[in-house]
Amino acid sequence: MTLLRLEDLSVTFPVARRGAWPWEAPDLLRAVTDVSLEVAAGETLGLVGESGSGKSTLARAVIGTIPASSGRVLWEGQDLAALSAGRRRRHRAEVQMVFQDPLAALNPRMTVGRAIAEPLQTHEPDASRDERRRRVGEVMEKVGLSPKLMDRYPHEFSGGQCQRVGIARALVLNPRLIVADEPVSALDVSVQAQVVNLMKRLVKDMGISLIFIAHDLSVVRNVSDRIAVMYLGRLMEVGPARPLIAAPAHPYTRALVEAVPVPDPARGAVRAAGLVEGDIPSPLSPPSGCVFRTRCPRARPDCADAPPALRPVRETEAACIHPIAEAAHA
Amino acid sequence: MPLLEIDDLAVTFATPGGDVRAVDGVSLSVDEGGATAVVGESGSGKSQTAFSVLGLLAKNGRATGAVRWDGEDILNAPDRRLRTLRGEEIGIIFQDPMTSLNPFMRVGSQLAEALTEHRGVSRREAEREAGRMLDAVRIPDAKARLRQYPHEFSGGMRQRVMIAMALLNRPRLLIADEPTTALDVTVQAQIMELLADLRREFGMALLLITHDLGIVAGACEETVVMYGGRVMEKGPTADLFAAPTHPYTVGLLAAVPRIDGDGDLAAIPGDPPDMSRPLPGCPFTPRCPLAHAPCPTVRPPMDGRRACHAPVPDVRALAARLAPEAAE
Numbered sequence: 001m002t003l004l005r006l007e008d009l010s011v012t013f014p015v016a017r018r019g020a021w022p023w024e025a026p027d028l029l030r031a032v033t034d035v036s037l038e039v040a041a042g043e044t045l046g047l048v049g050e051s052g053s054g055k056s057t058l059a060r061a062v063i064g065t066i067p068a069s070s071g072r073v074l075w076e077g078q079d080l081a082a083l084s085a086g087r088r089r090r091h092r093a094e095v096q097m098v099f100q101d102p103l104a105a106l107n108p109r110m111t112v113g114r115a116i117a118e119p120l121q122t123h124e125p126d127a128s129r130d131e132r133r134r135r136v137g138e139v140m141e142k143v144g145l146s147p148k149l150m151d152r153y154p155h156e157f158s159g160g161q162c163q164r165v166g167i168a169r170a171l172v173l174n175p176r177l178i179v180a181d182e183p184v185s186a187l188d189v190s191v192q193a194q195v196v197n198l199m200k201r202l203v204k205d206m207g208i209s210l211i212f213i214a215h216d217l218s219v220v221r222n223v224s225d226r227i228a229v230m231y232l233g234r235l236m237e238v239g240p241a242r243p244l245i246a247a248p249a250h251p252y253t254r255a256l257v258e259a260v261p262v263p264d265p266a267r268g269a270v271r272a273a274g275l276v277e278g279d280i281p282s283p284l285s286p287p288s289g290c291v292f293r294t295r296c297p298r299a300r301p302d303c304a305d306a307p308p309a310l311r312p313v314r315e316t317e318a319a320c321i322h323p324i325a326e327a328a329h330a
Numbered sequence: 331m332p333l334l335e336i337d338d339l340a341v342t343f344a345t346p347g348g349d350v351r352a353v354d355g356v357s358l359s360v361d362e363g364g365a366t367a368v369v370g371e372s373g374s375g376k377s378q379t380a381f382s383v384l385g386l387l388a389k390n391g392r393a394t395g396a397v398r399w400d401g402e403d404i405l406n407a408p409d410r411r412l413r414t415l416r417g418e419e420i421g422i423i424f425q426d427p428m429t430s431l432n433p434f435m436r437v438g439s440q441l442a443e444a445l446t447e448h449r450g451v452s453r454r455e456a457e458r459e460a461g462r463m464l465d466a467v468r469i470p471d472a473k474a475r476l477r478q479y480p481h482e483f484s485g486g487m488r489q490r491v492m493i494a495m496a497l498l499n500r501p502r503l504l505i506a507d508e509p510t511t512a513l514d515v516t517v518q519a520q521i522m523e524l525l526a527d528l529r530r531e532f533g534m535a536l537l538l539i540t541h542d543l544g545i546v547a548g549a550c551e552e553t554v555v556m557y558g559g560r561v562m563e564k565g566p567t568a569d570l571f572a573a574p575t576h577p578y579t580v581g582l583l584a585a586v587p588r589i590d591g592d593g594d595l596a597a598i599p600g601d602p603p604d605m606s607r608p609l610p611g612c613p614f615t616p617r618c619p620l621a622h623a624p625c626p627t628v629r630p631p632m633d634g635r636r637a638c639h640a641p642v643p644d645v646r647a648l649a650a651r652l653a654p655e656a657a658e
Contacts, residue, residue: 050514190602192595197594215515261548279486
């Protein structure tokens with residue numbers, strides 16, 4: 001069953017040009033352009049892209065804190081922008097977010113127990129104090145924190161523990177979708193693995209859908225059923241995690257795969273072959289046609305003509321008119 | 331004789347809550363033209379180790395032991411000597427290139443300053459050399475770029491500028507402290523390749539400080555793994571990756587998410603050590619699956635490659651258990 005569906009979603013921000021007169025029209029920064037995606041109930045979708053790819057803006061459009069400039073966000077088939085006040089309130093409880101910097105996401109003067117209970121107070125104000133404490137204790141146990149720590153403050157916790165608090169807070173309302181924006185990139189490698197495994201287990205056990213956003217393809221691969229690759233606000237490739245990484249159809253996906261450092265001295269040098277040149281262009285003036293063409297090793301003149309639509313290539317869908325034909329990458 | 335030799339280095343910070351020992355008995359070396367990586371997580375003491383080499387410790391920090399540069403002890407050397415060393419013999423690049431560049435100064439002038447300051451060359455000659463160096467770090471249209479300000483450069487280009495600046499005086503050693511952590515993965519790959527090229531072109535040695543085992547694998551011949559201020563294991567990178575002999579190295583390797591791997595990640599349970607309350611024994615004890623009687627109280631000596639009480643066969647068995655596919 002489709003829980004969330006994005007239909008040609010675009011999000012633009014007006015940006016005042018330097019030195020422009022107040023009556024002049026501002027430039028438009030296209031953060032997200034024509035993205036169509038689906039997330040099924042219980043599914044984990046990995047969303048990858050480099051900085052400026054629009055992945056965080058997309059997340060905020062999904063949770064409803066940034067309105068769509070055009071296109072629609074459909075929650076259980078209903079347009080988010082047209083929900084009744086009561087339904088919108090329910091949507092806010094059903095979709096929860098986990099942030100990158102766990103310490104910054106918590107109020108330093110609030111005990112972690114209160115931080116976790118806060119969403120309950122907002123959405124279930126009738127619950128008694130005891131009921132709230134019970135639910136907070138339960139959810140703390142789920143994320144591997146002792147309920148005895150309820151009355152401690154965030155600064156007494158390590159980064160990994162703070163992220164567990166952040167996850168508990170997202171879970172306490174029994175949401176149907178969690179949007180996690182770079183939830184492990186601020187953590188040490190040894191702790192990262194703990195948090196990744198925890199999230200994987202929780203969403204599976206509780207049947208929650210998860211949008212896992214990261215710049216690191218190897219982390220995303222580990223948690224996701226499907227992966228969506230974004231670049232400069234557009235979707236480059238979508239498909240099941242395994243084939244998308246093993247045999248990417250889009251040159252950008254391949255570039256991302258090749259760029260991931262492999263902790264194996266024998267392979268370090270071999271992979272440099274597929275390196276992409278240069279940096280991501282400005283979203284204020286994206287290239288015409290395919291936005292990746294300025295850095296694409298396979299670009300041809302016709303790539304500048306029109307932005308390619310997603311179309312099936314083998315097991316994934318890729319927005320590329322010259323997709324990688326063979327499963328060249330082992 | 332190694333180019334840089336760190337011998338039994340200890341760094342202690344005086345804090346209101348008492349002394350904190352950030353680095354404790356670290357020894358490592360970098361050969362002329364060689365590359366050594368220091369790998370560790372936050373709080374491992376890897377950056378403080380590099381800072382003490384350069385005399386850049388914070389004011390409340392005190393370093394003991396020895397740091398030999400080409401045979402000369404430079405630990406706590408006079409400021410004048412350290413300044414020359416940093417400007418002319420050892421280049422440095424840091425994680426965040428934006429905070430290391432002056433936002434109000436044209437990139438060309440900043441680069442030229444490094445030359446006029448240390449070499450006493452004319453301004454014009456310095457600017458010409460700066461242009462050549464931007465070329466060397468593969469910045470397109472180098473001459474026009476010299477006239478721009480740092481904010482007009484992207485993150486990856488800024489890091490190239492930093493590298494160009496560090497290389498201007500043709501240092502014999504480049505210390506790179508998390509040089510790619512703030513960069514996107516495609517740009518990280520470019521910068522690592524650039525560093526490898528430049529090492530070859532300039533015959534320069536590299537001391538790479540990083541948390542990322544992945545970038546170490548392709549970049550350095552020697553690796554030192556640190557945890558809680560101590561060296562856990564060190565040796566040729568190939569050996570260390572293929573057959574780690576310390577439980578922490580084993581755990582770290584298994585915890586790295588791999589693009590070519592599958593299944594659950596093998597997490598290391600527990601949290602990084604609290605440096606203000608160090609254990610008398612091995613700092614990894616609370617998280618170590620092989621910890622036994624002497625570990626929390628008796629400090630394991632460094633026997634050539636590793637500092638660990640557990641027998642090597644036990645560590646190998648642990649590695650096989652955590653990465654069954656690697657054992658095949």
